[in-house]
Amino acid sequence: MEGDSVSLNSDLTEMKDDDVIQRRFGDKNTLIAEINVTADRITVYDDVLDGRFRDRLKLDNQTGSLTITNTTTEHTGDYERQINGVRKRFGLIVYTRLPVPVIISNSSHCSSSSSSSSSSSSSSCSLVCSSVLNVSDVNLSWYAGISVLSSISVCVLCISLSLPLEVEYQDKNTYSCVLNNPISNQTTHLDINTLCHTCADSVHSCGPTEAEIRLVLSALVGVATVIILVYDIRSRRAERDQAHIHTSGA
Known part of the structure; x- marks a missing residue:
């Protein structure tokens, strides 16, 4: 994994006085480290290959093992170990750390279906699991249980x-939605109640425009009710005044 350290062993428990160990990398077998016991010399070549190994190589002066620290994907490739002319190759793959996948609802409304032979209906929810990444050799999967x-x-x-x-x-x-590579994974579990809604919920829910219309209609009904009440009160008062005038005249 990116950021980890990896050791490429020499298969030696202790070096001999005449051992010469060389470490090479890549298709061009670029020399990146060397131990010469006879000359009592340990050398790492930090500046080769655009400095990708700078301050990252450590050689064990007892066993000749090579450790690469703070690895990146640039350190993926073939490594060769040569001890007194005998060669052995290693393949190393460094994987980047995976992001957590995100689950979103893919539709604003649920879809419902019913059969003519049955009065029951079902509602379904469309979902999408996605991940933004810049890596290789990964899988994105939906799981139901295991x-x-x-x-x-x-x-x-x-x-x-x-x-x-x-x-x-x-x-x-x-x-659950799982993003994985050969050595790690990231998992996000689905909460159906949060992301999905029944058709009944959709029917009873309304957007901002519908809510504004209902508010305006309610206000108009209220104004109309007040006008009717005022008209009724004035009509009753006029009837009482008219009756009083007739009584006084009599």
Whole structure:
């Protein structure tokens, strides 16, 4: 994993007085470190290959093992160990740290379906699990419990991965989205109640525009009610005044 240290052993418990150990890297077998016991010399070549190994190489003067500290993906490749002319090659892959995948709802409304032979209906929720990354050799998968439902893999550098999933709102399964490479993984668990809503919820919910319309209608009804009450009071008062005038005249 990026940032970790790795040791490339020499398979020696102790070096002899005439041992010469060389370490090389890459397709061009670039010399990056050397131990010459006879000359009592230990050398690391920090500036080769654009300095990718600078301040990262440590040689054990007892066994000849090479340790690479604070590794990056630039240290992925083939390494050669040569002891007194005998060669052995190692393959090293350094993986970047994985981001946590994100689950989002892919639709603003649920979809419902019903059959003619049954009065029951079901609502489903469309989801997408995605991850923004700049790595290689990763898998993005949907799980129901411990079973894989779907998966997508890439082995070249990419910007993002996304994987859809359709679930029933009443589904009791435990769903999770997993991003993994051969040595690590990141998991996000699905909370259906948070991301998915039933059709009944959708019917009773309203957006800002509908809420504003309802507020205006309520205000108009209130104003109309006040006008009617004022008109009724004035009409009753006028009737009483008219009756009083007739009584006084009589």
